[in-house]
Amino acid sequence: MRRKVTLKQIAKELDVSISTVSKSLRDSPEISEDTRLKVQAFAKLYNYKPNNIALSLKNKKTKTIGIIIPEIVHHFFATVISGIEQVANECGYNVIVCLSDESFDKEVINMEMLANGSTDGFIMSLSKETQQKKDFHHLQEVINQGMPVVLFDRISNDILCDKVIIDDQLAAYEATNFLISKGLKKIALLTTVDYVSVGKLRTDGYLNVLHDHGIEVDESLIIRIEDTEHCDEKINELLENKSVDAILAVNELFAVTAIKLAMSKGIKIPEDLSVVAFTDGIISKYSTPTITTISQNGIKMGRKAAEMLIKRLELEDEEDEHYKTEIIETNLIIRESTKS
Amino acid sequence: MRRKVTLKQIAKELDVSISTVSKSLRDSPEISEDTRLKVQAFAKLYNYKPNNIALSLKNKKTKTIGIIIPEIVHHFFATVISGIEQVANECGYNVIVCLSDESFDKEVINMEMLANGSTDGFIMSLSKETQQKKDFHHLQEVINQGMPVVLFDRISNDILCDKVIIDDQLAAYEATNFLISKGLKKIALLTTVDYVSVGKLRTDGYLNVLHDHGIEVDESLIIRIEDTEHCDEKINELLENKSVDAILAVNELFAVTAIKLAMSKGIKIPEDLSVVAFTDGIISKYSTPTITTISQNGIKMGRKAAEMLIKRLELEDEEDEHYKTEIIETNLIIRESTKS
DNA sequence: AAACCTTTCGAAAACGTTTTCGTGTTGAAA
DNA sequence: TTTCAACACGAAAACGTTTTCGAAAGGTTT
Structure with missing residues (x-):
């Protein structure tokens, strides 16, 4: 040896x-x-x-990016990591990945762990619990120490740092508008509880477009699903008790579940019911029928986030303090689940 | 600040x-x-x-595990990472993830990068190109330097180290056997080119079971798909020219593609055609019909790999040299794509 | 021959720890 | 009063680099 x-x-x-x-x-x-x-x-x-460690100690740079995300077994987050890794690789950086598991405590622990010299900066998406508690002291701490942070997707306006998101509200508006343009009126919304930032924004977009078209909002058509546990149950209730002709789902899972339940009730897709979902993932592409989705280009998001972070790292000298929020454009990918 | x-x-x-x-x-x-x-x-x-860096330098331990996998936008690999991360977290380790993108060169570069002090050991799955070239000098190098390596899923017998796999051959045997037990005889195989280790093993299992049942092997029913590009084309050819009553696919993608193509030709699933796939991922669970699969518990695999690696790391003193290969059990998850 | 410049190299500090060993002070025992 | 142990602390080395500065040796110019 x-x-x-x-x-x-x-x-x-x-x-x-x-x-x-x-x-x-x-x-x-x-x-x-x-x-x-x-x-x-x-x-x-x-x-x-x-030896990299010795170099890191001497240069006070690790050439390592810390990624903290809620989970990794999730197509969107995986694509974001992939995007980050691409850019990181090009620039000679490594990525160290931590999972918060949607837990505030884990997020804090991971962050403190990595902040003690292991990484030069962070790219993260907040855990549900963190968004609910609105406690961002761990992020503030790190930012105060001069470590750059880039938030993506699940962000908070209470934190001053670079961000990269899609325009959730606009996307929801446009998607719903698309449904309306097909002559659909009774549009249900499958969303999350409001403390999840993207859920809230998408809900807002949905509400706005209805308002702009003078369609009265039927609160009973808005289903707020907390955990995937009761997903089936709640959707069933909707399909049975209400006559809906379209559904906007804030993620693929809700959409595919709704489609399956609908089909089992003899409801034809898209003839009787049109479905649009957020997140253009693997399910939408391969389910039957394939699902019309709002693309949420994770690769691009990851790349952008990495670029922003690395730019800050290399320009460390005078801290701009001029934080940017980049918007990644979305577009509607029309597939079989919506009327043509 | x-x-x-x-x-x-x-x-x-x-x-x-x-x-x-x-x-x-x-x-x-x-x-x-x-x-x-x-x-x-x-x-x-x-x-x-x-400061972690200073500690690492002093202790000559980074408490970091290097993961090198072909890609991350892939349900199976994502679950493995998740499993690794769980154990790593419990033991106070971090994971640093590198993607080889199925490229030999990238695998080598990443490995050399991480081997210079950044990690204490490696968990990896070989890239296609590496398996094809059979060039493992980078792994040997690292192992010779005394860094433990654990290979999972895509392994090679030419490398002496700990490994964790499923019994691909047995699983293919049993899955095919299941189809035969339903009275199906004309069973096609959708597999990869042979240099991908798991593809080869699964093919062997398929061949063995046919042999054991005295069923003659029809080479034209074995479709070796190199890239997903020509996937549709080749499967179409099979469905049109051959009368098959069952399909064993070495991954979900091949299976769902076959199902879609079959259905579009009016072939009923599972009445006219039964389909079984490897990898119990997200597609199988949500496609229509849901797909019968061979579970390939990535979480368990990741956990086991991490346990093996960390055990070696903590017992570093006398190197056992007694390398183990752990087999993760699989089981058939029967869903709608197979006759009952 | 003195002064000076080049070339070529080494000593040492620095990054932030931990740990070994030495040392000065105190108080008690002889 | 002398001797010795216990106590409390500091100096320094070590991990592996990079870089600044100093210095010796040789050659060139006055």
Whole structure:
């Protein structure tokens, strides 16, 4: 077993100083060509590679980005990571991933863990619990220490930092508008509880468009689903007791569940019921019928977030304090679940 | 902006030595209660937390696990990461994720990057290209340096290290057997090219069971799909030219594609065609009809891999050299795509 | 021959810890 | 009064780098 070789060992072996070895390997003009080549040859032979930890300590830069997200077994979040990783890779950064599991405490612990030197900055999406508690001291702490943070998707206006989101409200507005344009009027909304920021915004968009079209809002058509546990139950109730001709769902899962339940009741899609969902994930593409969705380009979101973070990291000198919020455009991907 | 406080700063502020501060915070009996309490109070006030990088350098342990996988936008791999993260979290480890993108070069680069001190060990699944080239020098290198490696799912017998897999061959055997037990005979196989280890094993299992039942193998029923590009095309060809009554697919995507194409041709599922797929992912659960699958418990796989790696890390002293291969059990989840 | 410049290298500090060892002070025992 | 243990603390090394500065050696200019 050949352990990794260090500068010190090379220096000893060649009977020169550590400085000389270091300089030789960095092609310093201070060193004569003779020794430089000798050292380089030796280093190559022993496959010398500088130790990242030592470099991090010296440079006070880890070249590592901390990602904290609620969960990873989730198509959207996976695509975001993928996007982040692409950019990180291009720029010589690594990513270290932590999962909050939708728990406030875990989010805090992970953050404190990584903030103690492990990463140069953070890219994160808030856990449900954090959004509910509205307690962002851990983020503030980190930001105060001068570490850049970029929030995506599940953000909060109470935190001053860079952000990247889609225009949830506008997207919901447009999607609902699309349904209305097809002559549909009784449009139900399957959404989350209001403390989830994106759920709230999407609900607002839905409400606005109804208002703008002079359609009266029927509160009983708005189903707020807390956990996926009672998802079936609540949707069943809707389908049985109300006559709806369209559904806007804030995620794929709600949509596909609604479609399945509807079909089992003999309701034809899209003839009797049109369905549009947020998040253009794997389910929408492969379910039967395929589902019309609002694309939420995770890759692009991840890439943008990474670009913003790295830009801050490399420009560290004078902190702009001029935080930006980037909006990733969405578009409606029309598939089989909506009337044409 | 309050930067993180160090031992040195505390020492200076309290006019004691760095050693005293360090010892006080670690409750050393060498220090009088007076100063100990004083230091601790001060440290708490300034929210002192030891710097991970410095600790890593000193202890030569990073408490970090490197994960290298082909892609992350993939339900199975995401679940594995989730499993790894669970155990890592319980044991005070972090995970740093790199994607090879199925590229040999990227796999090598990522590995060398992380091997220079960034992680204590690796958990990985080989890229297609690596499996094709059969070039594992980067893994050997790392193993020779004394870093533990755990391979999962896409492994190679040429590498001596811990592994965790499912019994692909047995699972394929049993799944096919299940189809045969339903009286089905003309069973097609949708698989990958042979250099992908799991594809090969699953194919072997399929072949074995046919042989054991005295069913002649019809090579034209075995479709080897290289990339998802020509997936549709090849499956169409099969469905049109051959009369098949069952399909075994080595992944969900092939299965759902086949089902969609079949249904579009008026073939009824499962009446005319039964379909079983590997990988119990999100598609199988939500497609219509839902798909009978071989569960491939990624969470369990990830957990096991992490346990094996961490065990080696903590027992570092005498290297056992006694490498184990853990088999994660699979089971058939029967859904709507197969005759009952 | 003196002064000076170049070339080439090494010592040491710095990053933030932990830990070993040494040392000065105090009080008690001889 | 001397000796010794206990106590409380500090200096320094170590982990592996990079970089600044100083210095020796040699050569060139006056």
